Amino acid sequence: AFREAIAGLDGYDLYAEKDIAKALIAYYSANPDFIWVTGTSPNSRAEDAVRVLGEAASYGLTPADYTVEVPAAGESAGNADERLKELVRFEMALSARVLRYARDAQSGRVDPNRMTGYYDFPPKPLDMEGVLKTLAHTQQVRTYLESRHPQNSEYQALRVELEALQASAEDEITIDPNLLLKPGQTSPELPKLLTKIARNLDDEMGGAYGEVLARLATSQVYDPELVPVIKAVQKRAGMKGDGVIGPRTVASLAGTSKADKIQKVRVALEELRWLPSDLGSPRVFINQPAFTASYIDDGEEKLKTRAVVGRPTNQTAFFYDQIEQVDFHPYWGVPQSILVNEMLPRLRRDPGYLDRAGYEVVNARGKRIPSSSVNWGAYGAKIPYGVRQLPSEANALG
Template identity: 85%
Template sequence: DYSVDIPAAATSATPEERTRELVRFEMALSARVLRYAHDAQSGRVDPNRMTGYYDFPAKPFDLEGALKTLAHTQEVRTYLESRHPQNPEYQALRVELEALEASEENEIVLDPKLLLKPGESSPELPKLLTLIARNLDDEMGGNYGEVLARLGKSEVYDPELVPVIKAVQQREGMKGDGVIGPRTVALLAGASKADRIEKVKVALEELRWLPSDLGSPRVFINQPAFTASYIDDGEEKLKTRAVIGRVTNQTAFFYDQIKQVDFHPYWGVPQSIIVNEMLPRLRSDPGYLDRAGYEVTDSRGRQIPSSEVDWGAYGSKIPFSVRQQPSEANALGELKILFPNKHAIYMHDTPQKSFFARDMRALSHG
């Protein structure tokens, strides 16, 4: 994508034609180098144009300054390398990409529709166990290495192997039910070398959309994995399951600075929830907000009983504010973490603890 054809050394062109050819080459080379420097710093595509759920500020790139630097340095490669993000996450992915490109094709291919429960048998099981054994860390090896060595060629899903599968599933962010299904197979095996390389390239591109310095300490929400991590000084200090917005209320992708932490918070109910979820019930049961611990205030800030409002008179616009008082039943739980943003998104606890036991956790309002 950044290549430029080099003019031939030998030519029958006149001096004027040769000069024009070299000028065209110089302009094309400069344009490609500037494009590479820009893409290394900011990404090859503008994420905000792909979907409204991406919200990343543009990274300014000084084209004139870059051109002057390139014209006066002998270390062009060093300069271009410096345009890439310098955070450890990006550098680790580059190392992984090099290793993948140098690796052999994945010779173990599992049936993507495999479904295996304890006590059942399948010729696919030894392949799966081989993949697990290849990727054991020290802790997993100490706990399960002996079992894998002894039963690694078994086609019967022995009860002794169930804790191994559960541990692997939990390590990958799954519930850990011990049932070997398509998602377990996809996490442990499945992709071809080309697919894995493409995933790493996409991850590198996504990191270019973020600041080169990701900050420390920081909280990182991995939406596809439904996890939240607290990272300090390059080390992951805490990782926990997270619930994100459901398909109809997707959580935006963006970054911002945490400004405030509230304990035992009120929940200011968004107008969309009042209209779409509360109003239908309020028309037949006007007092239910009073009983459920909610406060209703009018446009002047006066608190009024929910039972005194004629909810049937309102449609898409409600001239009242509703908030839920702090309690064990409060939708925000015991904690709210604020990082003011235009999406009105924040992190919070929840009384719905059962959500965290699920593998697919796109269950919230966003």
């Protein structure tokens, strides 16, 4: 039946990425049979696959990327040739979308190594023909497809957070973003602002200002008693703390919208898909946005410490590797980018700077030479010397 059905693909346009298209041709050339169709209808295997694809949003993926039109039961039943055409087109479409889903779940929708040289992750190849072979011989379609996703606890925690955000209501309190209010003035926006503050009180703020906020919660008059509260809120947001309620104060209280929070979790899920499937145990995990390094053993964080992370202009690379040696008092090898962009201008004015600042200069043969002996003004983007900082309290690596 499948060989007869192939004719139904004439004139059929199916978008599939190059690697997926090659896998479809190779698999069905060697295995000319349906995976997703039994008789004249999609089978239970297909039903499970379509359900999993439809739940892509729960993993931070976009369901529209995996949409497949399922032939309705009984449609074209009176015309066997037309029905066969519908089924073979459905077969190809579902296989293409399942392969896309499996690839995205395992490796992410984006290849980070192609975005920037700061990413250096090992490839995560997917045997797409093997995926189709496995699915053709199992009834556990859901289990198999879900197993393509990372199985670590961090990924699962983000999924729980995403589900909670998607189910949550939008913040019903909106404050005029252009509000400007000084002590003694009146505004109907003030009670809403005070409610926002009260919702976000921690123990320290609650102990200091909880009673005042509760007593004046419905006041439209900016009472002098509220000024210390507003100043404390402003200082926590990194502002001067002048007690004047303006757009910056309102913005700091408005927080992140639901849509922005969801997008941040989706991005975090994607970034975890870029990482190797096996992160290793024990392992050291550097959380660059948090400026922390964690030692994790058997899924439990045993130690967390602060970490030095580069600036956007001199970024810290993202990579995965085996730890072979630990130096507790390390040298810091100055990257060429920092040497050229940050140090060279000063060295042209003050050639001996590195000697005084606790750095060593070595030539191409590894011999130490005085910084003051180098004609730094003769070099630009390529400097034929290495520079490293000696272990010390001032060392950039701590």
